[in-house]
Amino acid sequence: MGSVLAASSPNPPPPATGGTAASGLTVPPGFGMPSVSPVISPTGAALGQQETENPLPNPGAFDECHRKCKEVFPMQMEGVRLVVNKGLSNHFQVNHNVMLSTMGDSTYRFGATYVGSKQTGPAELFPVMVGDMDNSGSLNAQIIHQITKRIRSKVAFQTQQNKFVNWQGDAEFRGEDFTATVTLGNPDVLVGSGIVVTHYLQSITPALALGGELVYHHRPGEEGTVMSFVGRYTGNNYIATLTLGSAGAHASYYHKANDQLQVGVELEASSRMQDTSVSFGYQLDMPKANLLFKGSIDSNWVVGATLEKKLLPLPLSLVLCTFLNHSKNKFQCGFGATIG
Amino acid sequence: MAIKVPHRAFDDIYLGSRYQSSTTDGRILEIYSPHTKQIQADKYQRAEAGDMATIEELSPVSVRPPEDEIDDDEDEDLDETLTERLWGLTEMFPDTVRSAAEVSAVCSVSLAKKIYSFSRAALWVGTTSFMILVLPVVFETERLQLEQQQLQQQRQILLGPNTGMSAGMPGMMPPAPGKI
Numbered sequence: 001m002g003s004v005l006a007a008s009s010p011n012p013p014p015p016a017t018g019g020t021a022a023s024g025l026t027v028p029p030g031f032g033m034p035s036v037s038p039v040i041s042p043t044g045a046a047l048g049q050q051e052t053e054n055p056l057p058n059p060g061a062f063d064e065c066h067r068k069c070k071e072v073f074p075m076q077m078e079g080v081r082l083v084v085n086k087g088l089s090n091h092f093q094v095n096h097n098v099m100l101s102t103m104g105d106s107t108y109r110f111g112a113t114y115v116g117s118k119q120t121g122p123a124e125l126f127p128v129m130v131g132d133m134d135n136s137g138s139l140n141a142q143i144i145h146q147i148t149k150r151i152r153s154k155v156a157f158q159t160q161q162n163k164f165v166n167w168q169g170d171a172e173f174r175g176e177d178f179t180a181t182v183t184l185g186n187p188d189v190l191v192g193s194g195i196v197v198t199h200y201l202q203s204i205t206p207a208l209a210l211g212g213e214l215v216y217h218h219r220p221g222e223e224g225t226v227m228s229f230v231g232r233y234t235g236n237n238y239i240a241t242l243t244l245g246s247a248g249a250h251a252s253y254y255h256k257a258n259d260q261l262q263v264g265v266e267l268e269a270s271s272r273m274q275d276t277s278v279s280f281g282y283q284l285d286m287p288k289a290n291l292l293f294k295g296s297i298d299s300n301w302v303v304g305a306t307l308e309k310k311l312l313p314l315p316l317s318l319v320l321c322t323f324l325n326h327s328k329n330k331f332q333c334g335f336g337a338t339i340g
Numbered sequence: 341m342a343i344k345v346p347h348r349a350f351d352d353i354y355l356g357s358r359y360q361s362s363t364t365d366g367r368i369l370e371i372y373s374p375h376t377k378q379i380q381a382d383k384y385q386r387a388e389a390g391d392m393a394t395i396e397e398l399s400p401v402s403v404r405p406p407e408d409e410i411d412d413d414e415d416e417d418l419d420e421t422l423t424e425r426l427w428g429l430t431e432m433f434p435d436t437v438r439s440a441a442e443v444s445a446v447c448s449v450s451l452a453k454k455i456y457s458f459s460r461a462a463l464w465v466g467t468t469s470f471m472i473l474v475l476p477v478v479f480e481t482e483r484l485q486l487e488q489q490q491l492q493q494q495r496q497i498l499l500g501p502n503t504g505m506s507a508g509m510p511g512m513m514p515p516a517p518g519k520i
Contacts, residue, residue: 284477286480286481286484288484289480289481289483289484291477291480293476293477293480295472295473297469297473301465303468303469303472303473304472305472305473305476307476307480309480320476322472324468324469324472326465326468326469
């Protein structure tokens with residue numbers, strides 16, 4: 001059971017990537033689903049992932065760099081959420097998700113995770129198959145597999161009731177000091193439409209990694225390209241990332257102040273919507289009190305916080321979330337409990 | 341019988357303008373303005389009461405000079421309140437002083453209103469943001485401190501006053517009553 005739990009995170013945040021907003025997939029950390037249609041979603045920077053590790057290390061997946069800063073920010077939720085995780089064996093885990101919502105529909109989701117037996121690292125086992133089904137019949141599924149030592153591939157699809165909304169496959173090649181990824185999104189041979197996304201990330205120095213992203217989309221009668229560049233600098237306790245593209249700019253700074261406090265600052269400027277926003281977030285981790293507190297304050301006058309507390313004798317953890325928008329005077333609060 | 345009135349007497353007394361007309365029998369009939377009706381009335385009374393030939397000097401009618409009459413009428417018509425009279429006093433200042441005073445008064449009133457509404461909004465935003473961002477952490481840290489203090493106290497009671505201050509579950513001590 002330990003390996004199943006290690007490979008998949010028990011409290012997965014709903015993926016914040018652009019195209020899969022409705023999925024709520026339980027994605028193992030590190031396997032972020034790249035946004036399939038960045039042309040539709042305003043920022044192509046959702047795909048900016050990078051990791052740097054060792055001297056001229058492999059910089060990691062393209063999405064990871066902004067991920068570290070984004071993880072500091074609290075996640076907005078509303079209504080009541082109950083999650084029950086149950087591990088059935090070393091390889092198999094099942095979860096039930098009941099979400100009661102004040103503005104929207106209440107749903108029940110059933111998810112299953114299967115982890116294979118090919119071990120490539122201390123906590124990574126392949127293949128990983130994650131599936132999720134909604135009470136209305138919408139299905140999200142992902143299969144991740146390590147094909148060779150350097151190539152990892154992922155196939156994912158998402159349906160809305162009985163209609164396929166997203167289907168994509170990608171392959172990632174990890175070289176000595178670079179990572180290249182090719183993603184094919186919603187390819188439709190009959191209609192002749194599809195999206196191809198290529199990422200390339202190269203370590204220049206042990207601290208600096210540069211990369212680029214190219215998105216090519218084709219529809220009958222229309223095709224276009226979006227390009228963006230990513231730079232990431234890692235210091236001893238901070239990571240600074242910058243993404244510049246035709247869709248706007250996205251800069252993030254992550255700082256680890258001490259064992260308990262991590263701070264992130266994020267600046268997003270979108271050329272499509274002609275607006276910029278600055279957010280400041282912090283995460284306070286107190287293992288002695290079994291508490292994880294995340295707070296954020298935004299330039300759109302939005303203040304929010306999430307409190308996660310483990311009630312220890314039971315395998316129970318409680319999540320309280322509040323978000324207050326001062327300019328529109330709207331308040332949203334949510335409550336969740338996770339068992340197992 | 342024609343009444344002969346010496347012309348002079350009227351000249352002395354009556355200062356306002358008057359119209360003269362003569363009747364066919366030579367009687368001087370003077371058409372007076374309303375002021376002088378009183379004079380005429382008095383004159384005729386005396387003429388009836390006393391000698392017809394002589395006219396004594398007309399007793400002075402309370403004739404007021406026109407300025408006094410005008411003033412009295414104005415005093416009766418004007419109905420100023422106290423504030424209007426005080427405001428009228430300000431007319432003695434020169435125009436620049438008056439306009440500067442007005443501008444500064446208006447500006448300070450609007451500034452006071454803005455400060456008031458800004459401080460209301462700032463107080464609300466500050467209080468709610470503090471409640472959301474800081475208060476839960478404060479509660480939890482205080483609770484943690486209290487728990488640790490109690491643990492330490494119990495450990496001291498159980499093991500004696502020289503027990504070192506170390507965090508962590510002691511194995512010998514019965515577990516603290518569940519406070520989750």
